[in-house]
Amino acid sequence: MNKLSKISLASTILLISMIIIVLVVVVFFKKTSRYETFETFSLGTYVQLRISTKANASIIAREIFQEFDRITKKFNPYNPESVIYKLNNSTDWVEVDDETFAVIDLSLQYAKMTRGSFDPTLGRLIKLWGFDKFSEEDKQFKVPNNEEIKNALENSGFEKVEIDYKNRKIKTNGVWFDLGGIAKGYALERAYQIAKEADRECTGFIEAGGDIRILGPKFGKDYWIIGIRNPRGNDSIDYIYLKNGAVATSGDYERYFEIGEKRYHHLLDRNTGYPALGAISATVIADDAIKADAFSTAAFILGKDKWLYTRTILPKENAEIFLVTNEQKILKTDGFEYYENTY
Template identity: 30%
Template sequence: MKKTFVVLICFVFGHQTFSQSIYKRTLKLMGSRFDITVVAEEKVVAEGFINDAIVEIQRIERLISSWDPSSQTSMINRSAGIKPVQVDPELLSLIQRAIGISKLTDGAFDISYASMDKIWKFDGSMKNIPEADVIKASVSKVGFQNIIIDKEKSTVYLLNKGMKIGFGALGKGYAADQAKELLINKGVQSGIINASGDMNTWGKQPDGTDWKVAITNPLNKENAFALLPVVNKAVVTSGNYEKYVTFNGKRYSHIIDPRTGYPAQGIVSATVFAPKAELADALATSLFVMGKEVGVDRVNQLQGIECIIIDENGDVFTSENIKIEN
């Protein structure tokens, strides 16, 4: 399905005319902006729930951060090519799921991308494309096949020295999922965790309507083309319309194919709807690398997953069950 407009997403809130109200707090967590929204009858109760969500997100950051030298992720990276590292079942499961997404996307998604040499610069300092041999060498240590899992011993081993894993492409989504689950278990019937664009929703607005996302042109954010309901699921958008370089008339995005070392081309925005923000986060990035035809076809084979892809010409391609009327 093809249309011609550009997508940017934001949530649209209903009017506060019922006994329950929407309470929201914005703060910096995991190095990014988080917006935590809950529906509650009293502000003091809502603030307590928001505090609980913050504590949970901070716990996850300590577990998966590659910047914290004391984290289990950092220990895995330091032990690459040396020895396996025993980790918590939670981290082991997250890494196993990440490997599963790598297999699903034929390596377009790969948490060992952290091993890549940062040879592409998107700050205006690049004057030429890196040499082919330099690009090839930049991904020599990347490869999810070399992440060795021992379920019985709960260990992770990176086969080659210099390998690293990182959760930049799904960590915030996972944090959003876990914060949502925690709040549901505490009795919060409705809310949104927005982890810097990785959004997960549950329940309904105080007026009984579904949470909705606005489909909007990022160059004209006041003009929404459509509203789409988001019912107990996550929505994530990846974009490169602000971070790219152009050489010889070709546009190169900041999203690098971990298999080749070359930037993805052809797509400027990818939005994914999925049951979990973790999966939506990983797939949104993967679609850039897979390309619109392969990406849409792959999404159409996945139950409960939908996508909206915008190419560099401004044309929009959607998965089978996305209905947009403009």
């Protein structure tokens, strides 16, 4: 073989090697960067999973949606088979499983931290207002009278609950748990855990009723762009950029009824027994979905009148808040601006 032939052969081998490397890279990145979308209805809302993974995305989606349904059934306070129903209808100590104990204990911690603006024991009040089985097709709503509200409030309040940590028991002392303000966040965190157990490097997000838990940066490096809904329109009033963490919004446009020109929504203030008046929307960015879920309710209830408390205390718990008052004025914690930009 002459020198020219050797050079030609070497060049051909090099070219073939480069082509193989390029094909491998293209196939690999095509597989890991392609996003698949799955949808279902659970926890009383629409749920969407968007995921890119080296694992089987369909199996991950199925496991996540099954988990959502399990949580829905387990923590539904109006299902006679649920643990919450049993707690609410007992006058004595009730021993519960580890998961239930942990979720309730955490919800009570958030209640204490927010001075009751988030309170998981307002089940009687929620039922009184008709938001326990709310349906847009059901027009038979009425505003409870003062006596009815007074009676419901007398049997509400997280301070009444007793916890036996040693024996994993709970005594409600007459209050009714309704974990609607934290269950969605808990389900989103479980979804995150399931996805990461299947593939630590998966990316994407899971959304439930507008609340979002990020699984990882878009294409492994970019921000997910999330719009904050205009509570009095169909557009977005701001945009945030996230690579991780969670965001949740509580608004008076989600579940409500109107009598005359007055709107009555489901975010009830335990100090008055009526829907809170100091905000129409509260969005929270946090490091996990449970915290974001609970704090969005708390920030909404605290409203504009207690904004100083909100902007001072909640950021200490790694949470940033975007509040829209009933005059449609926007209030933001100091650190919220960080998420309105890319870096």
